[in-house]
Amino acid sequence: MKIIIVGDGKVGYTLAEHLSQEEHNVTVIDTRDDALRRASEALDVMCVKGNGASISALMEAGAHSADVIIAATSMDEVNMICCLTAKQLGAKFTIARVRNVEYAMDLSKRKKELGIDLAINPENATAVEISRLLRFPTATNIETFCRGRVELMGFRVREGDFIANQPLSAQTGKIRNLPMLICAAEREDGEVIIPDGSFTPQVGDRLYLVGQPAGLNAFFRLLGRHTSKLHSAFIVGGGRISHYLTAILLKLGMRVKIVERDMDRCLHLSDVLPQAMVIHGDGTDQELLEEENAMASDAFISLTDRDEDNLIISLYAVQQGVTKVVAKSNRQNYAGIAHAAGLDSIISPKLITASQILQVVRGIQNSKGSVMTALYKICDGHAEALEFIANETTHNRGVPLKDLRLKKGILIAVLVHEGQIIIPDGSSSITAGDTVILVSRNHGILDLNDIYDESMLDLGAVQ
Known part of the structure; x- marks a missing residue:
């Protein structure tokens, strides 16, 4: 298919990488020479320099005959105008990344007149993903199928787990009779395995289970990992993900503290989320974390704009024994290092x-x-x-x-x-x-x- 990606940031580049690997005809539009040079040198894509909302750039990229246009720039307004213009030029299907909370609320009523076939909100999707992890702290990640009737969960094999160092075919009838299946495994060296009966889980493996929620719950109880409901969350960073996540957690009855270094953002969050406690300060400052008793919270979530800061303070929270720790990181090369250090739940919005x-x-x-x-x-x-x-x-x-x-x-x-x-x-x-x-x-x-x-x-x- 002929696919045009407008915006070669983290999301745009990741999409171009995956779609070009699947042998689609991909064209990338961006205003930055360095971004286009990186895409041109590393990926099998065409590159067009220009503003993705302009008719000239879209026409040069061939929008009139495009099967899909994906507008993923950092500006919602540009993405919406891009979709409208591309649709008028003849593009068959348009996707816009829309991140602004106010726009996202109104967009469902206006998508058609804006020429948008699908609106994607990465921050809201990330917040929903994190909220799932907080509802089931044992899991490193949770995905849902069949409208929640089937779930996929990941977890890390620990020393002393009865499942370790025994082939799956030798596991007890208690496990084999549960409505679940071990469907994938990732070794500490990054090797990915689709297991059969001869597969032997090792300490440090990340295993993925799929099945009915009741079966997964029963498995974790057998494993001794069933934890009680979380009641409090400490969030570092007051961006859009934090806004969406806090709204979800408050509805679940959790107490939420947010630390944000920008005063204007603090005032805004205090206004729109009055039930949350918003603290002005640097969430990467260990002294502030101690003053606010952050490590006594049931959950610690780091959502700053810097992956390095998120991982470092999250590893500190793991060492302090916080029940559930989640970090945002878009850099895949960091994930393996963090997993090896004991941080299991890493969320990547891209x-x-x-x-x-x-x-x-x-x-x-x-x-x-x-x-x-x-x-x-x-x-x-x-x-x-x-x-x-x-x-x-x-x-x-x-x-x-x-x-x-x-x-x-x-x-x-x-x-x-x-x-x-x-x-x-x-x-x-x-x-x-x-x-x-x-x-x-x-x-x-x-x-x-x-x-x-x-x-x-x-x-x-x-x-």
């Missing part, structure tokens, strides 16, 4: 945004096949968890899974058949209308038919 947009792009590309309804990047972006709805175009319906030959690195993790959630075994099969949740490593899956080994013939379409 990856969350990229996943949302990639899901939409793949859905447009595969409009005649099975419908993709969710896509999440896991294992620090090295694997994906996807949800599809099988239909009449899906091959090998009714064929037992044990008779299918899947591409290496793909696991069918959950089937939802006629409302029933199934952790599949070899006798299970896919039928039209089923929801299929799968995990994929190193494959850009567009359609359920992409999971089969190319040398495998269609075994039939048994209903």
Whole structure:
């Protein structure tokens, strides 16, 4: 597909990287020479220098024949004008990144007249992701499928865990009978594994579980990791993510403190979030953290604009024994270092945004096949968890899974058949209308038919 990305910042570059790897025809528009030079040298993309809201730049990039326009500059107004102009020029589908809280509230009523097919709010999506982690502190990340009826959670294997150093095939019946499955693993050296029965978890591995929430809860109780509800949160940084997150946590009945160094921002937050305590100061200052008793909070969340500051003060909170610590970091090379140091929950707004947009792009590309309804990047972006709805175009319906030959690195993790959630075994099969949740490593899956080994013939379409 022909895709134009306006804005080559963190989100724009990440999208260009993923979409070019999936062999789309990608053009990047930006006003900065250094950003365009970086994209041109590192990625297989075309580059156009100019303002993405201008007709001349969009025409030079070929907006009139574009399948998708993604406006991801740092300015909401530019993104909205870009979508409107591109739509008038003939672009088929437009996506705008809109971050301003006031704009986001009004946009649902005005998207059509602004020429926006999809509005993405990275800060709100990140806040929702963090709130999930605070509702289940044991997990390093949580993703939802089937409107919350199925969840995917990550956790770190610790010394003394009964699951460590034993192959999955040797685990007790208590584990095997739970409505859940270990669907992916990431080793400390970064190796990503889609496990089978011979896989042996090791201390330090990050394992990913998928299944019914009750099954996951039961597993963590067996593991001795079931924790009580969190009642208080200490947030460093008063940006948009903090605004959205605090609003969510207050509705959940939690007490929230926010530390922000900009006085004007403090006054604004105090005005719009009167139930929260807003403190003017430097949240990276250890003396301030001690004065405000930050380490006595149930949760510590660092959301400043500097990844380095977020990771350093979050590691300090981990050392002080805070129950749940979450840090924002968009730099993937930092994530591995932080994980090794004991900080498990690292949130990347750019990856969350990229996943949302990639899901939409793949859905447009595969409009005649099975419908993709969710896509999440896991294992620090090295694997994906996807949800599809099988239909009449899906091959090998009714064929037992044990008779299918899947591409290496793909696991069918959950089937939802006629409302029933199934952790599949070899006798299970896919039928039209089923929801299929799968995990994929190193494959850009567009359609359920992409999971089969190319040398495998269609075994039939048994209903």
